[in-house]
Amino acid sequence: QKEVEQDPGPLSVPEGAIVSLNCTYSNSAFQYFMWYRQYSRKGPELLMYTYSSGNKEDGRFTAQVDKSSKYISLFIRDSQPSDSATYLCARGYDYKLSFGAGTTVTVRA
Amino acid sequence: EAQVTQNPRYLITVTGKKLTVTCSQNMNHEYMSWYRQDPGLGLRQIYYSMNVEVTDKGDVPEGYKVSRKEKRNFPLILESPSPNQTSLYFCASSRILATDLHYGYTFGSGTRLTVV
Numbered sequence: 001q002k003e004v005e006q007d008p009g010p011l012s013v014p015e016g017a018i019v020s021l022n023c024t025y026s027n028s029a030f031q032y033f034m035w036y037r038q039y040s041r042k043g044p045e046l047l048m049y050t051y052s053s054g055n056k057e058d059g060r061f062t063a064q065v066d067k068s069s070k071y072i073s074l075f076i077r078d079s080q081p082s083d084s085a086t087y088l089c090a091r092g093y094d095y096k097l098s099f100g101a102g103t104t105v106t107v108r109a
Numbered sequence: 110e111a112q113v114t115q116n117p118r119y120l121i122t123v124t125g126k127k128l129t130v131t132c133s134q135n136m137n138h139e140y141m142s143w144y145r146q147d148p149g150l151g152l153r154q155i156y157y158s159m160n161v162e163v164t165d166k167g168d169v170p171e172g173y174k175v176s177r178k179e180k181r182n183f184p185l186i187l188e189s190p191s192p193n194q195t196s197l198y199f200c201a202s203s204r205i206l207a208t209d210l211h212y213g214y215t216f217g218s219g220t221r222l223t224v225v
Contacts, residue, residue, distance in 0.1 A: 006151075008149065034213055036214075041218075041219070042218060042219070043113075043199050043201075043216030043217050043218050043219050044152070044199070044214070044216050045216065046213040046214065046215075049212075049213050088151065088152065095140060095157070095159065095205065096154070096157075096167075097154070097214070099144075099151045099152040099153075100151055101149055101150060101151035102151055
């Protein structure tokens with residue numbers, strides 16, 4: 001079983017819609033979570049970082065962690081065509097990061 | 110500008126011909142790592158380094174070597190490349206927080222390697 005499972009999509013939404021991305025993880029040790037965004041032909045860039053249950057907001061982005069169900073989510077409000085990218089969830093423990101396979105999102109103008 | 114620089118961006122080589130992909134960061138990060146990215150498999154860690162002269166295997170280290178002689182550089186070496194090492198490779202670096210927390214990677218732009 002992979003440490004982090006992520007629905008690969010693809011996901012296509014109209015501009016202005018809420019994008020909802022989800023991952024599940026399998027380990028219960030102390031850990032932290034990140035979301036990365038990867039544009040085509042680019043390296044991933046860090047979007048959100050959290051190590052506690054609950055919600056963390058940054059502009060149009062909200063990261064949610066539910067440790068009881070081992071579920072992490074990313075919500076993008078008022079989505080824009082520039083949000084079209086692949087989104088990667090990651091789970092960290094000690095100094096190791098395990099990544100999901102990524103969900104490709106297209107926001108249609 | 111804070112960045113991780115990988116070279117080359119694209120490389121086509123033949124089976125068995127040794128190659129090195131260079132990686133350099135200008136942020137004085139302690140932690141550096143190499144990943145490969147394959148469709149449907151996501152990013153998988155090859156090797157990582159916690160500091161100079163300290164390296165360790167990741168999840169898929171077979172067929173790769175690394176070295177960390179200087180803090181800023183972390184080259185990836187393929188001694189005898191094979192076609193199954195055709196992939197997109199990323200170097201990444203990070204600060205390490207005192208509480209064993211990974212601060213989040215800065216990634217390079219990637220090296221697309223094709224082994225024929």
